[in-house]
Amino acid sequence: MVAPVQTDAAYDSKIEGNIIFTRVDAAINWMRKNSLWPMPMGLACCAIELMATGASRFDIARFGAEVMRFSPRQADVMIVAGTVTYKMALAVKRVWDQMPEPKWCIAMGACASSGGMYRSYAVLQGIDHLIPVDVYISGCPPRPEALLEGLMRLQRKIETESSLYEQKKELIEALA
Amino acid sequence: MNAAEIVSALKQKFGEAVLSTVVAHGEHTLNVTLAQVKNLLRYCRDEMDFDYLVDVSSLDNLGEEPRFEMVYEIYGYSHAQHLRVKAKVSEDQSVPTVSDLWPTADWHEREVYDMMGIDFEGHPDLRRILMWEGYPFFPLRKDFPLEGKPSDMPDVAFSGVAPMADGPFVTCSGGDDTIAREPRSRKPV
Numbered sequence: 001m002v003a004p005v006q007t008d009a010a011y012d013s014k015i016e017g018n019i020i021f022t023r024v025d026a027a028i029n030w031m032r033k034n035s036l037w038p039m040p041m042g043l044a045c046c047a048i049e050l051m052a053t054g055a056s057r058f059d060i061a062r063f064g065a066e067v068m069r070f071s072p073r074q075a076d077v078m079i080v081a082g083t084v085t086y087k088m089a090l091a092v093k094r095v096w097d098q099m100p101e102p103k104w105c106i107a108m109g110a111c112a113s114s115g116g117m118y119r120s121y122a123v124l125q126g127i128d129h130l131i132p133v134d135v136y137i138s139g140c141p142p143r144p145e146a147l148l149e150g151l152m153r154l155q156r157k158i159e160t161e162s163s164l165y166e167q168k169k170e171l172i173e174a175l176a
Numbered sequence: 177m178n179a180a181e182i183v184s185a186l187k188q189k190f191g192e193a194v195l196s197t198v199v200a201h202g203e204h205t206l207n208v209t210l211a212q213v214k215n216l217l218r219y220c221r222d223e224m225d226f227d228y229l230v231d232v233s234s235l236d237n238l239g240e241e242p243r244f245e246m247v248y249e250i251y252g253y254s255h256a257q258h259l260r261v262k263a264k265v266s267e268d269q270s271v272p273t274v275s276d277l278w279p280t281a282d283w284h285e286r287e288v289y290d291m292m293g294i295d296f297e298g299h300p301d302l303r304r305i306l307m308w309e310g311y312p313f314f315p316l317r318k319d320f321p322l323e324g325k326p327s328d329m330p331d332v333a334f335s336g337v338a339p340m341a342d343g344p345f346v347t348c349s350g351g352d353d354t355i356a357r358e359p360r361s362r363k364p365v
Binding site for chain 1: 306307308313315320321322323324325329336338339
C-alpha cells in the first residue's frame with residue numbers, strides 16, 4: 001500500500017465545501033441587501049403600517065431588515081413613512097445627512113412620494129425634492145405586503161450596484 | 177346662574193365696552209372692545225368662575241375694517257356654562273395676552289400669531305408654533321393662496337407652490353350625482 005504523498009499545497013480537504021468562488025461585488029451586495037437596517041421615519045398613518053410590517057404577522061426580519069433603530073448612524077435605508085411637512089423636512093434632511101454611505105431611501109405611500117392629497121402650503125410635495133429616492137411605494141397607506149415588495153425591489157436594485165468600484169473609486173482610478 | 181344671566185351681568189358691569197350680544201343655537205356671544213376684552217375676561221375668570229379657556233382663535237374679515245377678530249371660548253366647570261367673547265382687531269393693533277390668566281393661552285396665541293399674524297402684547301414666548309422660524313407669510317389670512325407662495329428654508333433652500341390642478345379637492349353639497357358632488361377638482365369661487 002502506497003502512503004499518500006504529503007504536500008504543502010493550498011488545497012485542504014478539511015475546508016472543502018466551505019469555499020465559494022464569487023465576485024467581490026456580488027459578495028458585498030449579497031451582504032448588504034440581506035441586512036438592510038431601516039431608519040424608520042414614521043410621520044403619519046403609514047408609520048402604523050410600517051410597525052405592522054415589523055410585527056410578527058408580516059415579520060420584516062425575514063428580509064434582514066428588523067433592526068429598526070432611531071439612530072441614523074447605524075441605518076442603511078430610510079423608510080419615509082408619511083406626510084412630510086416643510087417643518088419636518090428640515091429634520092428629515094438632517095437625519096438623512098447623518099446616515100453613513102451607502103444609504104438608500106424608500107418613499108412609502110402617496111404623501112412621501114408626491115405630497116399625496118395634501119396640496120397645501122405646509123406640505124413638501126414629495127420627499128424626492130429633498131433626498132434621492134430609490135423605491136416609491138404607492139398606497140394610502142400601503143399594506144405591509146407593499147412595503148415588503150418595495151424592500152425586495154430595493155434588494156434587487158442593490159444586487160446590480162458596483163459596490164467595490166463605488167467604495168474604492170479613488171484607488172481604482174489611481175491604479176488605472 | 178345661567179349664561180343669559182351672566183351675559184346681562186357682564187353688560188351691566190362693562191356697559192359701553194360690550195358692543196353687542198348674540199344668541200345662536202343656545203350659545204351666547206359677547207362682542208366687546210379690544211381695550212376692555214382682557215378686563216372682561218379677567219372678571220369672568222375671577223368673579224364668574226370661568227376657570228377653563230376652551231379655545232382662542234381668530235377670524236380674518238378681509239375687506240372690512242377692523243380686519244381681524246379674536247375669539248375666546250370660555251367655560252366654567254362649577255356652573256357648566258359656556259361663553260364666547262369676540263373682539264375686533266385692526267392690522268396695526270396688538271392684543272393683550274391672556275396667557276397670564278389661563279396658561280393654556282400661551283400656545284393658542286402662538287398659533288394665532290403664526291397663522292394670522294396678530295401680535296400679542298405681554299406674551300412670554302411669541303414664536304411661530306406650526307410653521308418654521310423665518311417663514312415670511314401668515315397662511316390662514318384670506319389673501320394667502322392655499323397652494324402657498326415660494327419661500328426660503330434654512331439649509332433646505334426652498335418651499336415651492338403646491339400643484340393644485342384647478343383648485344382644492346373639495347366636495348360640493350346639493351349636486352345631483354357623485355360626479356357633481358365630488359368633482360376631481362373645482363375652481364375656487
